Amino acid sequence: MVLEDLHELVETLQGRIAEHGAALQQSETLTRYALIDPLLRGLGWDTGDPSQVLPEYRSAAGSADYALLGLSGSPQVMVEAKKLGTHLDVKVRQQVTSYCQEEGVPFAVITDGRRWEIYDIFQPAAMKDSLVATLDLGHDPAATSLRSLALWRRSVVAGTVVSAATPLLDVAPPVEKAPTNTTDLNELFPASTPAADPGLWHILTDFIPESGTKPGAIRFPDNTVVSTPNWADFIGEVVRWLKAHGDLTDSDLPIQVTSGATILVGLSPTHKTGKQFKTLRKVDTWFVNANYASADHVQNARSVIQLAKSNPAAFAVRLQ
Known part of the structure; x- marks a missing residue:
């Protein structure tokens, strides 16, 4: 599909x-x-493919009009639909938020068919401040086409929906320049692949690094990128970012991700047995146990991110 097709579709919907x-x-x-x-x-x-879209998705909090599914089959976006002209007020936002929070779904959409609002449920802010993007089919078709890419399936399943009120094309790697109307979106958003190819961003949701690979950088939910030459630095930077943003505090320590006496993050570099960390990274006054294999570091990062009530899909690693 090319941007021209999306532009034409927007014009068709405006006519309707x-x-x-x-x-x-x-x-x-x-x-x-x-x-x-x-x-x-x-x-x-594909609204006719249950592996991509489930209508009337039921949760303990109620029924969402659509659940947009990721590659693993779990919902990544809940969509609450209203008839054209419905005011998308706080009541509507709270309705879809409850569905997302109940199911652990990271993104919510409310729409009356013309106006679309996309929210990041795990953003540590009031919902009105966690807006990812808005689009209005009554506006210029070219601009609307670009803004609608925040819901482009390849970006959603890759976890690159970011908290910004600008078109996704402006911020999402690996795009380096603005597309033209003839740009193929498959080039802009290549399909996710389990292969750990250097230079690609791998979201942390289900990424498992191969033995011998090394990280090159980590990208955080605020779209900052930090160099991480090894896996010990990788887990250290994850903890540092969560601490700096107030998602983890001293009251959360010590952090354990397995049963037993092993500590991952603590106020001292010691396990419950009193044994010292063999390899560590210091984050201000905290100590991070870095004596793990690469796959364990990524799993530990997921666990710490979830403990901080953040979403692993908002974090990504690029290999060397």
């Missing part, structure tokens, strides 16, 4: 709103059929 607005304002079902489903399909989501 202009021609059938009165009917769409009376029916959520018609809004979904005429506006929401086509845009999702245009962004790579």
Whole structure:
């Protein structure tokens, strides 16, 4: 699919709103059929494929209109749909937030078919301040096409949806220049692959590094990138970022990720038995146990991130 196709789709949907607005304002079902489903399909989501999209997804908190699934089959985005013209107020936001929090889903979308709002549920801020992107089908088709890429399937399953009120193309690696209307989106957002290729960003959700690989850098949820020449520095920088942002505090220590006496992060470089850490990284007044293999470091990072109530999908590592 090229940006020209998406531009054409937006123009088509604008025409439907202009021609059938009165009917769409009376029916959520018609809004979904005429506006929401086509845009999702245009962004790579096959609404007829249950491995990609599940309608009426049930959770303990209620039923979301759509669950957009990642490669593992777990929901990555919950979508709450309303009929055209519905005010997307705090009540609507809270409705979809409860679904996401119940299921541990990182992103929420609310839409009336014309206006779309995308939220990062794990952003440590009030929901109104955790807006990833907005788009309005009543605006310029070219700009709307770019902004809609925040929901491009390849970016969502790769975990590169970032907290910014700008088009995804402006910030998401590996894009280095603005695309033209003839740019193939497959080139902008290559499919995720289990191979640990150097130079690619690997989200931490289910990444397992091969033996002998070394990290080159880590990318954090605020889109900052820090060099990490080895796995010991990698886990140290994860802890440092979480501490600096207030996601981990002294009250969370000591941190254990396994049963027994082994400490991962503590106020002293000792395990419960009194044995000293063999390899460590110091983060201000904290000590991080770095005596692990590469795959264990990544698993430990996931555990610490989740303990801090953050989302591993918002963190990524690039190999040397």
